[in-house]
Amino acid sequence: MRRFLRAFTRIFKVIPKRRPRATTVLTVMSLIFIFSLALTLRLIPLRWGYYLTEFDPYWQYYIAKKIASLGWRGFLEWSTWHRDLKFWHPYGRDVVHTSLPGVSFVGAFSYLLLRTIGLDVTIEQVVVVLPAFLGALATLIIFMLGCTIRSRVTGLVAAFLLAINSAFATRTIAGFYDDESVAIPLMLLGYALYLKGMKSRRPWMYGILVGLVFTYVAATWGAYLYMVNVIALHVLLLLLLRDYDMKVLETYISFFITMFIGVSIVPKWGIRTFLSMSLALLWVPFIMALVEYIVEKMPQIGSRIPSDRKVLLPYMVFGAIVLIGGVVLALGILGRMSARYLSVINPALRKLIPLVESVGEHRAPTWASLFFDFSTTGVLGVMGIYFTLRRISRENLFAAVFGLSSLYAAASMARLTLLASPALCLLGGIAFAEFINPIRDTLRGAASVSRRRKKVTPTIGPIHGVIALSSLALIILMQILSPFLVAAFASPPLILTSSVPANERYNYEYIDWVSALEWVRDNLPEDAVIASWWDYGYWIAVAGNRTSVCDNSTINSTQIKLIARAFLSSEEEAIKIFKALGVKYVIVFEPYINLNTLLGLRIPFPIYVPHFRGYGDFGKSIWMARIAGLNERKYVTNGTISIDRVITFTIITPADTPEARNATLYKLLFYPVKGRRFIFNIGKEILRYIGIDWRGPDVNFEAPKYFRLVFASRPNAYVLIYEVLYEEAEEA
Numbered sequence: 001m002r003r004f005l006r007a008f009t010r011i012f013k014v015i016p017k018r019r020p021r022a023t024t025v026l027t028v029m030s031l032i033f034i035f036s037l038a039l040t041l042r043l044i045p046l047r048w049g050y051y052l053t054e055f056d057p058y059w060q061y062y063i064a065k066k067i068a069s070l071g072w073r074g075f076l077e078w079s080t081w082h083r084d085l086k087f088w089h090p091y092g093r094d095v096v097h098t099s100l101p102g103v104s105f106v107g108a109f110s111y112l113l114l115r116t117i118g119l120d121v122t123i124e125q126v127v128v129v130l131p132a133f134l135g136a137l138a139t140l141i142i143f144m145l146g147c148t149i150r151s152r153v154t155g156l157v158a159a160f161l162l163a164i165n166s167a168f169a170t171r172t173i174a175g176f177y178d179d180e181s182v183a184i185p186l187m188l189l190g191y192a193l194y195l196k197g198m199k200s201r202r203p204w205m206y207g208i209l210v211g212l213v214f215t216y217v218a219a220t221w222g223a224y225l226y227m228v229n230v231i232a233l234h235v236l237l238l239l240l241l242r243d244y245d246m247k248v249l250e251t252y253i254s255f256f257i258t259m260f261i262g263v264s265i266v267p268k269w270g271i272r273t274f275l276s277m278s279l280a281l282l283w284v285p286f287i288m289a290l291v292e293y294i295v296e297k298m299p300q301i302g303s304r305i306p307s308d309r310k311v312l313l314p315y316m317v318f319g320a321i322v323l324i325g326g327v328v329l330a331l332g333i334l335g336r337m338s339a340r341y342l343s344v345i346n347p348a349l350r351k352l353i354p355l356v357e358s359v360g361e362h363r364a365p366t367w368a369s370l371f372f373d374f375s376t377t378g379v380l381g382v383m384g385i386y387f388t389l390r391r392i393s394r395e396n397l398f399a400a401v402f403g404l405s406s407l408y409a410a411a412s413m414a415r416l417t418l419l420a421s422p423a424l425c426l427l428g429g430i431a432f433a434e435f436i437n438p439i440r441d442t443l444r445g446a447a448s449v450s451r452r453r454k455k456v457t458p459t460i461g462p463i464h465g466v467i468a469l470s471s472l473a474l475i476i477l478m479q480i481l482s483p484f485l486v487a488a489f490a491s492p493p494l495i496l497t498s499s500v501p502a503n504e505r506y507n508y509e510y511i512d513w514v515s516a517l518e519w520v521r522d523n524l525p526e527d528a529v530i531a532s533w534w535d536y537g538y539w540i541a542v543a544g545n546r547t548s549v550c551d552n553s554t555i556n557s558t559q560i561k562l563i564a565r566a567f568l569s570s571e572e573e574a575i576k577i578f579k580a581l582g583v584k585y586v587i588v589f590e591p592y593i594n595l596n597t598l599l600g601l602r603i604p605f606p607i608y609v610p611h612f613r614g615y616g617d618f619g620k621s622i623w624m625a626r627i628a629g630l631n632e633r634k635y636v637t638n639g640t641i642s643i644d645r646v647i648t649f650t651i652i653t654p655a656d657t658p659e660a661r662n663a664t665l666y667k668l669l670f671y672p673v674k675g676r677r678f679i680f681n682i683g684k685e686i687l688r689y690i691g692i693d694w695r696g697p698d699v700n701f702e703a704p705k706y707f708r709l710v711f712a713s714r715p716n717a718y719v720l721i722y723e724v725l726y727e728e729a730e731e732a
Contacts, residue, residue, distance in 0.1 A: 001012060002185065004453065006569045008356065012152045016489070017084060017653075021622055022547070027152055027156065027330075028666075029141075029158055029245075029329050030138060031143060031156070031159065034139050034140075034143075034156070034160050034163050035136050035137075035163075036136075036158045037163050037164075038135060038138075038139045038162075038163035038164075039132055039133065039135075040134035040232070040532050041164070041169065041174045041485075041489045042131070042132035042135050042136060042169065042172055042489065043129070044173070044489050044490050045066060045172050045173050045175055045489075045490075045492065045493060046128070046165050046174050047176045048174060048347060048492045048496055050124055050125050050175075051128070051175055051492035051493035051495060051496060052126045052127070052176075052177055052493065052495070053173070053175040053176050053494045053495065053556075054117060054176060054178070054179045054494050054528075055494075055535065055536075055538045055539065056179075056194070056538065056552055057127075057175065057176060057177040057178050058538040058541075058542040058543060058551070059099070059538050059542065059551075060103045060107065060127070060175055060177050060178060060179075061123075061124070061127050061542065062097070062538075062541075062542045063078075063095070063101065063104035063175075064103075064104040064105075064107035064108045064111070064123060064713070065108075065123050065557060066081075066105060067105070067108035068107075068112060071112065071113060071618070073407075074108060075105060075108070075109075077094070078095075078101055078105075079096055079267070080096075080217070081095040082094050082095065082097075082098055083095075084202050085547065086541050086546075086547050086552055087248065087483040087537070087541055087547075087548060087553075088549065088551070088556055088559065089392075089529045089547045089548065089549050089581065089582055090188065090529075090548065090582050091556070091559075091608070092107055092580060093553070096266050096268075097268055097269045098268065098555050099268065099553070099584045100122070100179070100220055100221065100222070101270055102182055102183070102216055102217070102219040102220025102384055103177065103178060103179055103182050103219070103220055104181070104515070105219075105397060106134075106182050107123070107126060107127040107130055108123075110126050111123045112128075112131055113128040114126065116364075117201075119271075119631075126179065127356075128174050128176045129174055129703050130177060130181070130676075131171075131173065131174060131175070131176045131177050131178075131181035131504055132172065132173060132174040132577070134182060134327045135168065135169070135173070135181060135185075136163070136173065136179045137173025137185055137601040138172070138185040138188060138422070139160075139161060139162050139163045139183055139194065140159065141160040141185050141188040141189050142155070142158045142162050142188050142422055142425065142426060143155035143156060143158065143159040144189075144192050145158070145188050145191055145192040145324045146158040146159070146425065146426060146429045148192050148195045148196055148395070148490075149195065149395040149398070149426070149430070149576070150395070150429070150430050150433055151433050152430070153429070153432065153433040154426075154429035154430050155429065156429070157427045157428060157429035157432040157433070157665070158422075158425045158428065158429030159429075160423075161377050161380075161424075161425040162422055162425040163430050163441045164485060165370060165373075165374070165377060165424075165425060166183070166373050166375070166485060166487075166488040167417040167418055167420070168418060168421040168422065168425075169485075169488040169489055170488050171184075172184075173183065173417050173488075173489060174464060175493050176179075179220050179223075180220075180221065180418055181220035182220050182297070183217050183221035183223065183224070183227075184419075184422060185222045186213050186214075186216060186217045186220070186424055187214075187217060187227050187422075189213055190210050190213035190214050190217065190227070190467070191199075191230075191307070191398070191402070193206050193209050193488065194206070194210045194214065194231055194251065195394075195395055196206075196490040197209075197210065197247070197255075197399060198245065198247050198248050198251055198288055198394060199247065199431035203246075203247040203250040203251040204250050204251075204254045205250075205254075206251055207250060207251040207252065207253065207254025207255040207258065208249070208254050208255070208258050209251070210255045210258075211230075211255045211256070211257070211258020212258060212262065213256065214227065214228050214255075214262075215258065215259060215262025215263060215266070216577060218259075218263045218269060218342045219266045219268055222299060222341075223419065224235075224476060225278045225279065225341060226280060226405070226406075226409060226416075226419065227280050228617065229279070229282065230258060230398075230401055230402055230405055231252070232281045232282045232285050232286075233254065233281065233401055233405070234285070234397060234398045235248065235289065236251045236281070236285040236287040236288070236318075236392060237286055237397060237401065238397070239288050239292070239314045239318075240314060240315070240318065241392075241726075242314065243392075243394060244292075244591070244597045245547055246293070247297060248289075248394075249289045249292055249293045249296075250293070251693065252285060252286065252289050253286065253289055253290060253293060256282060258391045259282070259560065260274055263410060265504070265537075266405070268451040276312065276327070276336065277336060277339060280380070280477060282323065283321070284318070284322075284325075285316065286319050287321055288317045288318060288321070290315065291313065292314065293314065298316055301309065304353055309695055314555045316499035323685065327539060327540050327558055330594065333665050342569055343412075343413070344409055344412050344413050344416065344491075344578050346487070347413070349411045353526065354543060354623060355535070355628045361551050362708075365410065365411065365413075365414040367419060369414060369417075370410070370411075372487075373410075373421070374417070374420070374421070374424055376423055377424050377425060377428050380424075380428030380431045380432060381403060381407075381423070381424030381425070381428045381431070382427075382432040383427075383428075383431035383434075384403065384424075384426070384427025384428055384430040384434075385400055385403050385430070386429055386431075386644035387405065387430055388400040388403070388427070388430060391617070393648070396430075398713050399423075399426060399427060399430060401519065402423045402426070403420075403423045403424065403426070403427045403621045404623070405425075406419045406420040406423040406424075407420050407423070415684055425676060429686060433548070433646065440495035450542075460578050468725070472577070477591055486504060487502070487503070490503070490504035491503070491504075492506045495513050495514060495539065495543070496508065496511055496514060497510045498510045498511070498512045498513045498588075498589075498591060498718055498719070499513075499615045499616075500591050500611075500615060508694075509715070509716075509717070510637075510715075510716065511715070512591075512713035512714065512715070512716050512717070512718035512719045513536075513539065513589075513713070513719055515588070515713045515714045515715075515717075515719075515720035516544075516711065516713040517539060517540070517544040517557045517722065519544045519711050519713075519721070520544040520546055520587075521539065521543075521544050521545050521546070522620055523711075524546055524585060525584075526546075527545045527547070528546050528547065528584050528585055529546075529548075529549065529582045529583050529584050529585070530544070530546050530547065530548055530549070530583070530584070530585045530586070530587055531548075531549050531550075531566070531578055531581065531583040531585070531586045531587070532549075532550075532563075532586065532588070532589075533550075533562050533563065533567070533589075533624070534550040534551055535552065535589065535620070535621055536548075536553060536589065537549075537550050537551020537552055537553075538551050538552050549563065549581050549583060550563055551584075557627075559581075560627060561628055562577050562652075563577075563621075563632075564579070564624035564625070564627045565577065565626075566578060566625075566664065567617075567621065567663065567664055567665035568625060568635060568659070568663045568664070569662075569706070570662045570664065571662075571664050571704060571705055571706050571729075572729070573664075573668070574664040574706075575706050575724070575726065578724055579724075581712040581728060583724055584722075584723070584724060585710075585721060585722065585723055585724065586638060586668065586707060586721070586722045586724060587719060587721050587722075588617050588665060588668045588712065588719075588720050588722070589617050589718060589719050589720075590610060590611065590615075590616030590617055590653050590669050591611045591615050591616050591718050592608045592610065592611070592620050592716070592717075593608065593609050593611055593612065594606050594607070594612070594675070595607045595609060595641075595679070595692075596607055596609070599643065599647065601643070603690050605677065606676070606677070607677065607678075607679050607682065607692070608676055608677065608678050608679070608686075609641075609651050609653075609678065609679050610652060610653070610678075612649075612651055612653065613672060613727075614652065616669075616718070617665060617669060618652070618660055618665075618666070618669055618670075619652065621635060621636065621663075621665060621666075622636055622652075624648060624665075630659075633655070634655060634657045634659040634660065635654070635655055635659055635660045635663060636651065636652055636654065636655055636658070636660075637652070637653060637654075637655040637656075637696070637697065638651070638652060638695020638696070639651055639652075639653040639680065639694065639695060639697065640678070640694075640695040640696065640698075641679065641692065641694060642692070642693040642695070643692055643693075644691050651679075653679075653680050653681060653695075653696050653697065654666055654670065654697070654699045654701075655697060655699075656697035656699050660701075661699060662698065664704070664707075666691055666701055667701045667702065667703070667707075668703045668704055668707060668720060668722055669720070670699075670701045671701050671702070671704060673709065673720065676717070678693075679694055679696075680694070680697060680699045680718055681698065681700045681701070683695075683698060684698060689711050704722070704728045705725075705729075706724065706725045706726075706728055707723070707725065708723045708725055709721070709722055709723060710722065
């Protein structure tokens with residue numbers, strides 16, 4: 001262990017060989033504080049218990065638990081898992097070729113290691129806490145990256161900003177056991193090793209290490225495509241700017257070869273990924289670097305090229321690659337890029353792919369959401385881009401490429417604000433260092449001013465330094481005091497709130513999905529097949545331990561389209577689809593809102609409306625219609641509610657059409673369960689009598705004929721579970 005720590009510190013030169021000075025001691029103490037702060041904030045959700053949050057972590061947990069149940073041999077046996085019939089019934093899911101094991105491997109390894117050394121922990125506890133630990137660890141890694149690019153000040157500020165960054169926090173809090181919690185720390189480590197390799201006497205070793213790091217990232221998260229393309233773009237720019245040497249060439253060549261071998265053996269990707277448009281950019285600097293390396297290392301070849309042509313060699317090779325690449329692309333030899341990645345480059349494409357656009361985190365973010373994620377770190381980050389471009393060096397160019405490309409990705413897709421978070425924190429550290437150096441000199445009274453500026457600039461004294469330093473501290477303080485941090489760190493797990501937003505004062509008011517899944521696990525037959533919208537597939541299969549027909553992996557768009565059509569078709573049509581899929585039970589979900597409770601109305605009976613923001617199945621039925629190729633206007637419209645002509649607001653409501661009245665989903669959701677009445681089936685006259693003006697359709701739904709309600713969730717009946725009555729349908 002000592003040898004490992006000694007080698008690690010040598011690589012990054014974080015701890016000097018000599019006796020540590022006061023600055024070193026202060027740096028170490030600052031890092032301990034930042035790590036502790038990051039970890040403590042990320043563990044806040046444990047106040048509600050050991051729960052996974054969101055949906056995808058349940059799949060990662062499922063695989064990690066399966067590996068851990070087999071012991072250390074589970075890592076080897078993972079490659080033999082193919083059809084798992086609990087998912088995507090009746091066809092099952094090919095686990096090895098449709099999923100990435102990186103996160104699950106880390107969770108299972110951590111659990112087995114802790115058990116080996118004698119700690120009495122469960123796999124559930126380990127995978128819940130692990131993202132928080134890795135998120136805190138990322139702050140130490142970005143410190144090393146900041147030191148490599150600029151200075152300790154840059155590293156410390158970047159680490160602190162990352163510790164409290166909202167976008168990064170939401171993906172690394174306790175319970176968010178998903179790809180990002182492992183991939184982002186590894187990405188930062190890979191970038192630090194890459195930049196160190198360009199200055200090291202052993203660039204081949206660093207290149208291999210970078211390749212190994214990003215191979216594991218490739219086995220963890222599909223966004224590795226972006227991460228490695230950042231390195232490729234940086235090397236390409238160095239080659240075109242002729243700012244390279246043998247160290248740059250050797251680092252990139254060894255990185256490329258290692259990545260090529262590593263990614264080729266990841267089952268989901270294989271060698272075909274390197275022959276597709278997704279990684280086409282990696283080939284360009286590799287070929288250029290290889291040609292330059294051969295010319296430099298083989299005098300018998302290099303001597304034949306005139307010196308004036310040697311200068312133009314990178315551009316000639318680049319032009320040839322572009323020409324050949326255009327021909328190859330036109331002939332269709334290169335594999336296509338997936339629709340999801342293409343939609344990042346061109347967001348307009350999402351309009352053509354409803355399934356991709358239906359996912360909230362795949363949509364373009366608003367300015368408000370960007371400010372929520374970055375706050376004043378975004379301001380510092382933009383300043384950092386200016387400083388990196390003002391003085392171009394290899395490190396500055398890399399920081400600029402990382403920052404600009406990640407900002408474009410974040411502006412295109414909301415989920416990718418996560419990639420921009422470390423980039424902006426790093427650039428913010430660079431900007432802070434640029435500001436702090438002259439301020440420090442000013443406070444010491446040693447500010448230097450050029451002769452030309454001396455004639456027109458008044459004397460700069462310590463008071464100006466204090467003002468400047470205070471302004472800089474205020475920018476950082478605004479980030480710390482941002483109210484968005486509370487939402488990022490203190491929100492309860494999603495499954496506890498049934499997708500309804502809740503704050504730190506939450507008191508288990510919306511545990512409907514927890515109660516529903518417990519009932520499913522304890523009462524339904526083990527061979528029960530459950531249909532639902534794909535959002536809840538992982539919860540049903542993993543937390544409910546019953547077979548689902550579609551889930552959050554969305555690997556079978558045809559089956560999702562079938563479920564969408566079943567929900568929006570008549571019961572007769574729905575029964576045919578469900579029977580073909582072997583469905584025995586159907587789960588629907590809608591977090592209804594009681595107007596009496598919301599507005600404090602004194603009405604003798606409760607009046608319900610669908611959730612304003614469409615968190616339930618009714619709001620998602622708009623996307624069901626688009627995915628199924630139906631006209632959404634035949635199912636959903638708008639209605640306006642006015643109360644005593646003082647309060648007026650608009651809601652989405654079922655349309656008064658035959659398609660909406662006959663839709664199976666709407667019957668399951670809106671037929672009065674336990675006397676529950678909705679504003680659109682009470683009647684305008686009755687509503688007007690009690691002071692409510694309803695300007696929308698009056699729609700009444702018949703009781704479902706071939707579906708029998710077997711469970712309504714507690715305490716709010718948001719989740720309804722129906723048994724499919726095939727016998728009644730056949731008799732009819």
